[in-house]
Amino acid sequence: MVGLVWRWLRTRRIALLAASAIALGVMAMVVILALMAGVQRFLVDHFRSTQADLVVHARDLLADEESVLKAALAGEFAPHGALLAAAPRMEMLALLLPGDEKKAAEEERLAGVRILGVEWQDEIRVSGLGAMLDAVSAAGLQVPLEKRAAPFAEAGILLGDALAEALGVTGPAGSGPHEVTVVAARAQATANGQPHFDQTRTARLKVLGTFSSGHAEHDAATAVMDRRALMELKHGRVVQPFETDGLHVRVVAERAAPDVAAELRARHPDLVVRSFEEEHRPELMAIEDQKRIMLIILSSVIVVAAVAILGMVWLMVREKTRDIGILRSMGLVRWRLVTMFLAYGSLLGIIGTLAGFLAGWVVALNLDAVISAASAALGIELLNPAVYHFEEIPVRFEAGSLLSVAAIALVASLLASVIPALRAARMQPVECLRSD
Numbered sequence: 027m028v029g030l031v032w033r034w035l036r037t038r039r040i041a042l043l044a045a046s047a048i049a050l051g052v053m054a055m056v057v058i059l060a061l062m063a064g065v066q067r068f069l070v071d072h073f074r075s076t077q078a079d080l081v082v083h084a085r086d087l088l089a090d091e092e093s094v095l096k097a098a099l100a101g102e103f104a105p106h107g108a109l110l111a112a113a114p115r116m117e118m119l120a121l122l123l124p125g126d127e128k129k130a131a132e133e134e135r136l137a138g139v140r141i142l143g144v145e146w147q148d149e150i151r152v153s154g155l156g157a158m159l160d161a162v163s164a165a166g167l168q169v170p171l172e173k174r175a176a177p178f179a180e181a182g183i184l185l186g187d188a189l190a191e192a193l194g195v196t197g198p199a200g201s202g203p204h205e206v207t208v209v210a211a212r213a214q215a216t217a218n219g220q221p222h223f224d225q226t227r228t229a230r231l232k233v234l235g236t237f238s239s240g241h242a243e244h245d246a247a248t249a250v251m252d253r254r255a256l257m258e259l260k261h262g263r264v265v266q267p268f269e270t271d272g273l274h275v276r277v278v279a280e281r282a283a284p285d286v287a288a289e290l291r292a293r294h295p296d297l298v299v300r301s302f303e304e305e306h307r308p309e310l311m312a313i314e315d316q317k318r319i320m321l322i323i324l325s326s327v328i329v330v331a332a333v334a335i336l337g338m339v340w341l342m343v344r345e346k347t348r349d350i351g352i353l354r355s356m357g358l359v360r361w362r363l364v365t366m367f368l369a370y371g372s373l374l375g376i377i378g379t380l381a382g383f384l385a386g387w388v389v390a391l392n393l394d395a396v397i398s399a400a401s402a403a404l405g406i407e408l409l410n411p412a413v414y415h416f417e418e419i420p421v422r423f424e425a426g427s428l429l430s431v432a433a434i435a436l437v438a439s440l441l442a443s444v445i446p447a448l449r450a451a452r453m454q455p456v457e458c459l460r461s462d
Contacts, residue, residue: 044338045378047331052382052435053389055324059427060390062320064420066313072241073309074302075154076248078113078274079283081305082290083298090267098294099273108286110278113148114270116253117141118260121209122185124193135193141208141249143256143269146178152276155250158237162187166196169235178252182232183208186245190236204233210259229259321427325434331378332438339371340446367447368440375439379432393419 082099084091092114102109118141150156159177162168167187169177177184183206190196195204211226231251239245257264277286283301290299303310389396397419 042374042377044331044334045374045381047334048328048375048378048435048439049382049385051324051328051331052379052431053386054327055321055431055434056383056386056428057390057393058320058324059317059431060386060421060423061393061419062317063422063424063427066317067422068420069241069313070310072239072244073306075158076239076241076244077302077305078152079277079302080109080275080287080290081300082112082273082275085296085298092268092270092273095273095297098297099275099290102290104278108277108281108289110276111148111151112273112275113145113152114253114268114272115149115274116143116256116269116271118143118210118256120211122189122193122249123207123209124195124205137189137192137247139189139247139249141183141210141251141256143251143253145253146176149274152274154239155237158239159184159235161238161240162236163238164196167191167236169237173234177234178255180232180234181252181255182234184234184250185236186248187236187238188242188246189249190233192246195233205230206233207231208259227259227262317427321430328435328438332375332442335371335374335439336442336445338374339367339443340449364447368443371443371447372436372440375436375442378439379435382435383428383432387423390421390423393421 082095084094088094096112099109099112101107103112104110120139120141122137122139124135144155156174159169159174164187167190169184173179185193185195185206190204193206195206208229208231209226210228237245237250251259253268254264257269260269277283284303287299287301287304290297
């Protein structure tokens with residue numbers, strides 16, 4: 027039976043057109059899903075580079091929260107625990123404008139930002155802030171190489187590269203120091219619970235350089251200072267105990283942050299522990315939902331392609347009507363006849379699926395060249411780097427998605443063969459032999 031099916035395939039090379047339709051559908055699904063998975067990983071990696079795995083707070087408001095948190099977690103660090111490093115961080119909202127206030131007013135340059143106060147050596151162990159200094163490509167925005175290990179050895183501020191460009195405090199290397207003016211307001215709660223800004227502080231700070239997380243929105247609204255300098259800016263002095271907005275923690279590579287967070291909450295009920303995944307669950311779920319929706323939409327392409335297999339198998343049944351009559355009169359049972367045509371349609375699906383996977387793999391791995399060629403041919407810029415900030419288009423193959431594509435293609439090919447196969451099984455031998 028297998029030999030007969032294979033002979034039918036070789037003698038009807040036009041059947042390969044049906045396999046080609048499946049191959050095109052599979053290729054499209056492989057490329058698009060690999061692109062979406064790559065973009066998802068790109069976004070998650072860049073979100074994670076700006077944050078630690080866990081953020082820990084005390085459940086009650088405490089004056090010396092930092093010391094309490096460190097004492098509570100003291101036994102949780104490696105080699106016996108799941109935590110690798112911890113860093114305190116404070117945050118403050120402020121307005122930034124270029125140091126030349128007259129020029130800033132003329133050019134309407136003003137930005138509302140979140141200023142992070144960090145302990146540098148601790149911070150670079152729990153977040154990607156150190157690597158972000160190296161990621162800045164523009165020479166005029168870089169922190170000098172010899173100062174990257176300790177950029178706050180001198181007083182000043184680090185800006186996101188997009189923020190520096192928006193404020194116009196960029197310039198070629200060696201063009202001289204740039205400055206920004208920081209306007210910070212301290213809020214006091216009134217009797218009705220509404221914030222009242224009772225004091226405004228202004229400081230002129232040297233721009234030590236910039237950082238780049240690759241996430242433009244983050245880099246356009248974030249600045250970093252030494253924590254003591256930020257306390258002086260906010261309060262006019264370094265307060266004791268040091269102000270903190272929680273402890274940011276890195277977990278050992280082998281452990282999943284949500285699992286570690288659950289364990290810590292169970293052991294320390296007086297602490298509020300949130301993992302990166304828990305903090306950003308809506309965004310991560312939205313990306314997953316988009317992938318599922320895209321998988322469903324693209325499945326329709328394969329379903330349409332499977333119609334070509336249905337037509338090809340149906341045509342084969344019509345052409346082999348006399349052969350069907352001869353085989354049935356020789357004692358071939360119906361189920362074996364059905365199996366023959368199902369095997370024929372499935373073989374077309376397998377060939378198309380394998381060819382589609384191969385083509386999709388090649389296209390996805392060379393997507394930059396393909397997009398460039400398509401942009402040149404169409405005269406428009408696809409995936410504009412100014413919008414997506416990709417140095418190269420991210421591609422990532424996920425086993426689950428690829429298995430889903432293969433299953434959809436093969437099942438669609440099999441189901442497309444069912445109707446003509448059942449049609450062949452219902453034929454009577456005498457009627458088949460009388461057929462022209």
